[in-house]
Amino acid sequence: VTFARRTSTIDSLVMGHWDWGDRARAVALDPTERTYQNCYPGLGPTPACADDDRGVADEMMARRRERQTLGALDDLVQSLRDAREERKAVLVLSDGWRLYRQSGALGRRLHCRVPLPTAGTDPRTGRLTTQGHDPAANGDLARCDAERMDLASDDNEVTFRMLLDRANRANVSFYSLDPRGVVVFDTPLSQPQTGRQAPGQPTIPSAGVDATRLQARQRALRDLAAGTDGVAxxxxxxxxxxxxxxxxxxxxxxxxxxxxxxxxxxxFHAITVRIKRPGVSVRARRGFLAASQAEIGRAAAVSPAGRATSESQATRVATVVASLNARVPETPFRLAVASIWTASHAPQWWAIGEFDNNDMWSAGAHATATILNAAGDTVATAQAPIAAGVRGFTLDLTGPSNGGPGDYRLQVRVQPKRGDVPGQQAEVAAPLPGTPGAVAAIVKRRGPSTGNRDVPSVDVRFRRTERIRVDVADVPGTTVFGRLLDRNGNPMRIPIAMVPAPDADGRLWQSAQLPLGPLAPGDFVLEISRSDTAAGASPELPTFVAFRVVP
Structure with missing residues (x-):
């Protein structure tokens, strides 16, 4: 979602669909709500039973919808908490909520029987169950009674206050808007009703009751905005x-x-913000809810799947993050390398080069790459022309199958096609891993500076207007996974999908692509791991690619 100052789009949407989300609009009920109506049809007392079920199904539906809405807002807050550290804004179009409290009236006796918890032992299996286990009983009615007791115990006022606390902790601000405009009555004349009308009971509530409900709904919208530093x-x-x-x-x-x-x-810890400039008022968050020691302990004890799974991996994350603080050399071109073992047990390297904006590359260039072993002998070479206007390149170097793991060096010489410019040379270490099939990654960037093309990148500093792409070679019979970590190795709630991406030579890669707009400036890590699809195969050690988002 891109924020802009132009408001006509949202304004026309609200004006054109003013009944969007109207709770009184005739819409199809879902299966659960239809079950409520079947269980409590609202027919009133009968000669066999004096209990009155009128209004029960309608209140259950209203309570359930309010619970679902607050739950969805809470899930959104939890998701946005890890998206970025900066302020997040949520525009809520709603006519508010009554914030139902606990109700003994809703949990009263109906159908001449006291609702009991349905948990018990199924005589057929001997296991605990929450389903009705009396063959002579109405299963739907037993489930309805259980849900009725559950909904009657809701205290949405407390749930709402907890939502505000979580939103403040996640730096989320709510902006609430009532699309109804100027509101006089809360209950519409077309309010749907289940069953018969009770004798002497009006179709709509009295003016006093209706005004109280309207005030409660509008107070909820105001509190939602005021409690999170938004606007209502x-x-x-x-x-x-x-x-x-x-x-x-x-x-x-x-x-x-x-x-x-x-x-x-x-x-809760209050925050007071003051300014010295006269005649100016300031609005800020009212405070924050501090975490407790118990919450910190629970966060530290999450399952291994939810964090860096070992001290060695945590150390590797810390190492790649620390490398971001190394000074980026101011050279005409920068060099990096990735290396793996192929399926045929041959070593393979990729030389990744990135040019600066120097005019020396305007006419194109020619690159030659060489892999040297520890003794200085040539192991592999490759060369390729580089077209004019291209900012990055990759060269594929494959060594002999009898080569072994160890320390190697990559030398690359690039000769600009401009005759008046001398050639440039760079050298980096190119170690070959001892594990065949280890994951090696090539980083690319895409954004306004690259003409919206994916360009190999050595500099891992990115702006939020760009997109990072990390490619790993596809290995048949394996599955590649990716996830985003913060600088401490903790997973973030931003999904990373690996998609197949063939290159110009027909080689297949698995590509992780991440737009950086949702991230705040800071350091992040892409974790990419591969596992064999064969049964019982152990996953390989993941590769960690650190990058920095700059303002």
Whole structure:
């Protein structure tokens, strides 16, 4: 999602679909809601049973929808927490929520029987079950009673406050907008109802009850925005003006960070922001909810699949991240190398070169690469022309199958086609791993500076307007996985998909591509691992590619 100051798109969407999300609009009920209506048809007392089930199905549906909405917002906050450290904004179009509290009336006796928990032992299997196990009982009614008791115990006021705390911790701000405009009554005249109307009971609630419900819904929208440093747009027909306020708020703020001296006590800590400039008011977050020692302990004890699985891997992550602090040489071209063992047990290297913006390369060049062993003997060579305007190149060098692992060196000489410019040479270490099939990665960048083309890159500093791509050679019979880690080796909730990508020579690669817009400036690591699809095969050690997102 790209933020822009133009608000007409959202404004036209809201104006054109003003009934979008209207809770009173006639929509198809899902199977669970239809089951509620079947269990509690709202027919009122009968000669056989004086219990009254009118209104039960409607309240259950309303409570369930509110639970689902708050749960979806909470899941969104948890997902955005790891997306980037910067401020995240969420525009919520809603008419608010009543924030249901616990209700003894909803959990009352119905059908002349007291609702009981359905957990018990299935006599057929001897195992615990939450399904009705009485063959003579109505299974749907037993499940409905269990869900009715569950929904009656909801306290969405508490759930809502926990959502605000999590949003503040995740640096997420909510901007709430009521698309109904100026609202007088909360309950629409077309409010659908299950079953019969109770004698003497009005179709819609009294003016006092309706006003109380309307105030509760609007208070929830205001609290959602105010509690997360957002803006609420309510009781106005000027939706474009409200969206303009939101756009101005999102584009005019300072992001201040500091190290708190407060304790990790799980309590709320207030924050006060003051400015010395007269005549200016400041709005900021009201505070933050500190993590507790127990929460930190639980985070540290996550399963191995959720973090770097060993001390050796954590050390390797720390090593590649530390390499980002090395000074990037200011040379006309930079050089890197990747090496693997092929399926035929032959060593293979890829020389990756990247040119700077020097005019010396404007006419193109010719590159020659050589692999030397520890004794200085030539093991493999390759050469290729480089077209004008190309900023990066790769050369494929394959050694003899009788070669062994060890220390090698890569020398590359590049001769510009301009006759008045001398050739350039660079050399880097090119060690060959001892494990056949080990993962080797080639980094590429794509963005405005590359003409929106994927170009091999040695410099692993990227801007957020660019996309990083990491290619690994495809090996038949294996599966390649990728995931994004932070600088400490902890996985981030940003999925990395590996997709096949054949090159111009017909060789197949597995490619991980990641747009960098969602990431904040900082250091990150792409972990790429390969496992054999054969049963019982152990996964290989992963390769870690560190990169830095710069402002």
């Amino acid at each position: 747009v309510l009781n106005t027909t000027d939706l474009e003006g409200g969206l303009t306020r939101i756009a101005a708020d999102l584009s005019s703020y300072y992001l201040l960070g500091y190290y708190s001296t407060g304790k990790l006590d799980g309590r």
